[in-house]
Amino acid sequence: MSILLVAEHNDAALNPVTLNVLAAAQAIGGDITVLVAGEGCGAAAEAAAALPGVSKVLCADAAVYGKQLAENVAPLIAEAAAGHSHVLSAHSTNGKNTMPRVAALLDVNMVSDIISVESEDTFKRPFYAGNAIATVKSSDAVKVVTVRHTAFDPAPATGGSAAVEALGSAHDAGVSSFVNEEIVKLDRPELTAARVVVSGGRGMGSGENFKILEGVADKLNAAMGASRAAVDAGFVPNDMQVGQTGKIVAPELYIAVGISGAIQHLAGMKDSKVIVAINKDEDAPIFQVADYGLVADLFQAVPELESQI
Amino acid sequence: MKVFVAIKRVIDYNVKVRVKADNSDVDLTNVKMAVNPFCEIAIEEAVRLKESGQATEVVAVAVGPSQCQEQLRTALALGADRAILVETDGFPQPLSVAKLLKGVYDQEQPGLVIFGKQSIDADNNQTGQMFAALAGLGQGTFASKVEIAGDTVNVTREVDGGLQTVALKAPAVVTTDLRLNEPRYASLPNIMKAKKKPLDTLTPEALGVEVKATIETLRVEPPAERQGGIKVDSVEALVDKLKNEAKVI
Numbered sequence: 139m140s141i142l143l144v145a146e147h148n149d150a151a152l153n154p155v156t157l158n159v160l161a162a163a164q165a166i167g168g169d170i171t172v173l174v175a176g177e178g179c180g181a182a183a184e185a186a187a188a189l190p191g192v193s194k195v196l197c198a199d200a201a202v203y204g205k206q207l208a209e210n211v212a213p214l215i216a217e218a219a220a221g222h223s224h225v226l227s228a229h230s231t232n233g234k235n236t237m238p239r240v241a242a243l244l245d246v247n248m249v250s251d252i253i254s255v256e257s258e259d260t261f262k263r264p265f266y267a268g269n270a271i272a273t274v275k276s277s278d279a280v281k282v283v284t285v286r287h288t289a290f291d292p293a294p295a296t297g298g299s300a301a302v303e304a305l306g307s308a309h310d311a312g313v314s315s316f317v318n319e320e321i322v323k324l325d326r327p328e329l330t331a332a333r334v335v336v337s338g339g340r341g342m343g344s345g346e347n348f349k350i351l352e353g354v355a356d357k358l359n360a361a362m363g364a365s366r367a368a369v370d371a372g373f374v375p376n377d378m379q380v381g382q383t384g385k386i387v388a389p390e391l392y393i394a395v396g397i398s399g400a401i402q403h404l405a406g407m408k409d410s411k412v413i414v415a416i417n418k419d420e421d422a423p424i425f426q427v428a429d430y431g432l433v434a435d436l437f438q439a440v441p442e443l444e445s446q447i
Numbered sequence: 448m449k450v451f452v453a454i455k456r457v458i459d460y461n462v463k464v465r466v467k468a469d470n471s472d473v474d475l476t477n478v479k480m481a482v483n484p485f486c487e488i489a490i491e492e493a494v495r496l497k498e499s500g501q502a503t504e505v506v507a508v509a510v511g512p513s514q515c516q517e518q519l520r521t522a523l524a525l526g527a528d529r530a531i532l533v534e535t536d537g538f539p540q541p542l543s544v545a546k547l548l549k550g551v552y553d554q555e556q557p558g559l560v561i562f563g564k565q566s567i568d569a570d571n572n573q574t575g576q577m578f579a580a581l582a583g584l585g586q587g588t589f590a591s592k593v594e595i596a597g598d599t600v601n602v603t604r605e606v607d608g609g610l611q612t613v614a615l616k617a618p619a620v621v622t623t624d625l626r627l628n629e630p631r632y633a634s635l636p637n638i639m640k641a642k643k644k645p646l647d648t649l650t651p652e653a654l655g656v657e658v659k660a661t662i663e664t665l666r667v668e669p670p671a672e673r674q675g676g677i678k679v680d681s682v683e684a685l686v687d688k689l690k691n692e693a694k695v696i
Contacts, residue, residue, distance in 0.1 A: 207613070208576065209585050231606040235588045238541070238576035247542045247661045250571045264670065265570045269464035270473050273666040313616045314585035317601065321609040328608065334695070358696060369625060376591065376605045376626050382570065383625070385607075391695040408673050412693045414685065420678075429676035429693065432685050442682040447689075447696055 139168025139258055142219050143192075144227040144236070147174060147182035154331055155228040157292035160189055162285040163226050164293060165255040169193050172300070173218050175211050177204030183302050190297035198305040205319075206232060209311035212239035217307065219244060219280055223258070229284035229386075237284050246278035253289035267382040268405025287330065288388035288409055322377065324361075329378070332361035334391045335410070337380055339403075340367035341396020341417060341436060345374055350437070351395060353444040363387065365394075365403045381406035396436045399424025416440065448558035448595070448617070450493040450502040452527065453548055453575070454486040454509050455538075456518040457568040466669045473667060482518045485563025487525075488623040491630040492593060493561055494526035501595050502559070504528050508551055510544045511535060516646060523641035524633035530646040535658055541569075543651075543658045545577035550654030552582055557618060559600060564589050564622040575622035585615035589624040 141163045146153040156172075163170050170191055174183040175198040183197035196218055202210045215236065219225050225240060227233035229251045241248035252261040253271070260275045261283065329335065336355045338348050348362070355362050363380040364373065380387055382405040392410035397403060399415070399422055407413070408427055415428035416439050425431040432439060458464065458473075459481040467474045482490070496502035507522035507530040509515040519530035533547045552560065560582075562575035579586035587593070587602025591610065594601040600619040603612045605626070633641070651658050679685045689696045 205611070208588075209579075212580060231589060231604075234572045235576065235586070238571075238573035239580040239586070241573070242542060242545060242577035242580035245542070247540050248571070248573055248577075249662065250573060260665065266458070266464040266473055266568055267570065268670055270466050270667050271670050272664050273668075275663045275665055276661060277663065278661045311583070311585070313583070313619070315614045317612040317614050319606075319609060319611040324608075330607075366625070376624060377607065377609055379625075383565065383567075391689070391693075405670075408670075412689070412695050413673075413676075414689070425678065426675045427673045430685055430688050431676065431678040432680075432682065433678060434682070439682050443686065446682060446686045 139166065139223045140221060141166060141168055141170045141224040141226055142222040143170055143172045144215055144225065145172050145174045145182065145186050146228045146230055146232060147176065147179065149176045149179040150181050152182055152185045154292065155230060155287040157295060158287035158290045159226055159228050159285045160293040161290040162252065162255060164191060166224060166258055168223065171196060171222070173198070173215060175203045175214055176206060177201050187300045187302050188296045188298055190294055192298050192300045195300050195302045196305050197302050200308040202308045202310040205316040206236070207314050207316060208236040208239050209314045210309050212236050212243055213309040213311070214307060215240045216243035218305065222280065224281045224283060226283050226285060229286050233284045237282055241282040244280050244282065246280055246282055247276065248282040249274060249276055250284050251286050252283055253286050264405060267402040269401055286386055288386050326355060327359065327361045329361040329363055329385050330387055332389050334358040334360035335363050335387055335389045336360045336393045336395065337363035337365065337397060338368055338395050339365035339397030340371055342368060342373060345372070348374055350440050354393070354440060354447070357444060357447050365397045365400065367400070394424050394428070395440060397424055398422045399427065448502050449504045449506065449555065450496055451552065451555065451557040451560040452489045452493045452505060452507050452522065453560065453562045454490065454507055454518055454522055455483040455563070455566045456480050456509065456511055456515045457483045457566050460484055460567055466667050470666050470668055472664065482521050483563050483566045485565060485623050487630040488627050489561040489563050490522050490525050490527060491628045492623060495628065496595070497526065506531060506555065506557065508533070508548060510547050511538050519646055520641050521633065523644040524638040525631065529644055532646065532648045533654065534648050534650060539658045540660050540662055541571055541573040541577055543656065544574050545581055546656045547651060547654055548578050549581045550656050551649065559618060560620045562620065562622045564624055575620055579620040584618055584620050586620040587613055587615055588622040590621050591624050591626045593621055593627070
């Protein structure tokens with residue numbers, strides 16, 4: 139077996155989820171090649187070369203791969219996939235954007251969002267918003283797979299010394315271009331990488347009220363999340379959404395405030411090590427998964443919590 | 448500009464999903480079915496483009512068994528002008544769906560194709576992107592804003608960490624995210640009118656597409672249950688537990 143692992147990175151550095159994808163690749167087994175595509179991505183390629191168990195790094199450094207537009211990167215990945223049995227990436231917005239395009243170019247189906255590797259061609263993945271887990275077997279010649287990073291413990295970041303090979307080809311589909319981005323400058327850890335996550339739900343009542351969570355989040359150096367209900371209600375932006383259709387998180391401590399615990403939210407956070415729920419409705423389903431539940435008015439409990447930690 | 452909306456018939460999002468006792472699949476017997484919620488957002492976006500004079504015609508397309516006509520009628524009641532069903536046995540896998548939609552696209556030549564970003568049953572998040580690759584079009588996935596300016600479609604996308612805007616050359620593909628719009632409800636007069644709107648049926652053979660399944664589902668099981676813990680009676684007790692028992696703060 140020979141795996142092509144598409145690195146998640148921002149040109150300057152690898153995104154830590156790449157280490158979880160590497161762990162999934164190691165679970166499949168076989169030779170591992172990492173592809174780093176971007177513009178000025180030499181540093182990320184060097185970091186990839188230091189990953190343990192990687193035999194080769196392919197670095198496609200070209201202006202057309204800047205911002206990793208799927209239209210340009212997908213043909214590159216499909217080309218690089220020749221001779222490989224698997225193509226793996228994170229189930230991130232980037233992976234979700236690009237990998238189905240790669241699969242279509244290779245004329246194969248794709249397995250999205252795997253949570254375990256059963257064998258080289260058989261994987262488990264959640265569907266129906268996490269209400270069911272399917273074991274699926276792919277008979278495609280190349281298995282194109284995205285990996286739920288929280289389901290795999292990260293591989294170490296160093297220990298390897300692979301050679302970096304430059305890829306010369308520059309695919310420009312000519313149908314899309316980058317205009318701009320508003321990446322929220324976080325004073326906090328990134329949601330999917332944080333040790334502690336503090337999330338608010340519809341019970342917060344308004345976007346303004348999310349401020350009371352900030353004090354707790356500041357003290358615990360936590361990332362802030364939200365339920366889909368809070369996003370739907372327009373309280374907070376969608377990039378804060380934790381759940382099957384948002385981000386999947388598995389921090390050491392997850393504090394759910396004013397969140398009832400819809401299955402679609404639970405699907406995104408139930409692998410957290412310790413779950414705390416604060417909700418005034420004692421029958422809220424969130425209490426069925428919480429290690430510690432506090433039935434209380436959040437507007438009193440949260441400021442109190444902030445003062446006591 | 449003609450706008451295509453691809454829609455999928457799925458389990459209604461309010462229905463509690465149960466796994467069959469023999470672990471072969473989820474149980475869909477006598478379960479309420481509906482338009483996939485992300486596809487409803489796609490319909491709404493297309494109808495708004497028509498209402499603002501940017502789209503000339505809205506065509507709803509579905510791939511699946513004949514029952515999908517119900518969801519196409521819903522799309523018509525919400526404002527689509529006509530509908531096309533590519534009738535198949537069951538629901539094909541994403542690559543085949545993308546190929547079938549490409550077949551319809553080639554016949555109809557729309558300027559914009561809007562998909563939901565994922566279906567709430569299979570949760571694949573693949574078909575729009577696969578279609579875009581097969582048709583050689585640019586894609587604006589997970590869209591929270593779509594603006595048409597001449598031959599350019601500007602799409603603001605929900606990406607990890609924030610928003611990204613891309614400019615796509617029309618024809619182009621958009622897949623919808625939650626915040627793109629809030630779908631309307633169909634009014635009774637519009638539901639009645641929808642019954643008279645045209646709904647054509649095509650077959651994979653007519654489109655020259657071979658429907659193939661390459662992913663086999665071996666087993667379906669409920670997710671591992673997480674054991675609930677305890678209730679604490681005060682913030683003080685909570686902090687004590689987190690510090691001394693769980694040792695996470």
